[in-house]
Amino acid sequence: MTREEIKKAIENGDSVWVVTNEPEILDFKKINKRDIHLEDGQLEIDTYYGELSSDIYQFEEVFKTKSEAEHYFWHANVTRTEHLPFLTWEEFLKEGAFDFYSENHEWFTMYWNDVDGIVIESILSVGDKMTWDLTETNFYTAYDECVRLFKGEE
Numbered sequence: 115m116t117r118e119e120i121k122k123a124i125e126n127g128d129s130v131w132v133v134t135n136e137p138e139i140l141d142f143k144k145i146n147k148r149d150i151h152l153e154d155g156q157l158e159i160d161t162y163y164g165e166l167s168s169d170i171y172q173f174e175e176v177f178k179t180k181s182e183a184e185h186y187f188w189h190a191n192v193t194r195t196e197h198l199p200f201l202t203w204e205e206f207l208k209e210g211a212f213d214f215y216s217e218n219h220e221w222f223t224m225y226w227n228d229v230d231g232i233v234i235e236s237i238l239s240v241g242d243k244m245t246w247d248l249t250e251t252n253f254y255t256a257y258d259e260c261v262r263l264f265k266g267e268e
Contacts, residue, residue: 115176117152123178124150131183132157132171139180140171198264201257203250213237217266224260232256234263 115123115130123130127143140159142150149160157171177183199212206212211225221237226248234256235243244259246252 115173115178117155117173119178120157120173120176121152124152131177131180133175133177133183133187134171137177137180137183137187140176198260203253206253214260214264216263220263222260222263224256234259 120130122128124142124147129139129141129143131137132140145159151158151160155173157173157176159169161167161169175186177186196215198214201209201212206224206226211223213221213223215221220239222234223237224232224234226232228248230243230245231248232246232252233243244256246256
């Protein structure tokens with residue numbers, strides 16, 4: 115919600131939904147207006163649990179409806195974990211290839227063929243490739259290079 119929307123909800127004694135650990139309702143009718151502060155993109159509510167303390171919510175964590183709050187709770191912090199495909203020498207020979215994205219989001223493929231041996235090349239950069247003879251030792255060397263590219267190491 116915007117500052118103006120939150121301010122209006124406070125003035126009208128409306129309820130809003132906030133998200134910290136989970137969505138919860140915040141009823142402004144039950145809160146003394148002098149305990150509510152809107153500053154620097156935050157809704158701050160003074161609380162008294164033996165001593166003065168504050169509950170603080172960023173404006174982007176305050177919602178008009180439960181549905182909006184739940185949507186934010188379940189979807190705002192979705193993360194993605196990427197993994198480098200793991201193949202053994204035997205699996206690599208059988209599969210023939212695998213693709214991965216580097217730390218810089220460049221798309222690479224590692225494959226083998228009878229002409230070039232083991233090849234790592236950027237899908238988008240034609241002609242930019244590394245090659246090794248097709249041996250088990252070279253497979254592990256090439257895979258180390260894939261790990262380096264995947265991690266974005268120099």
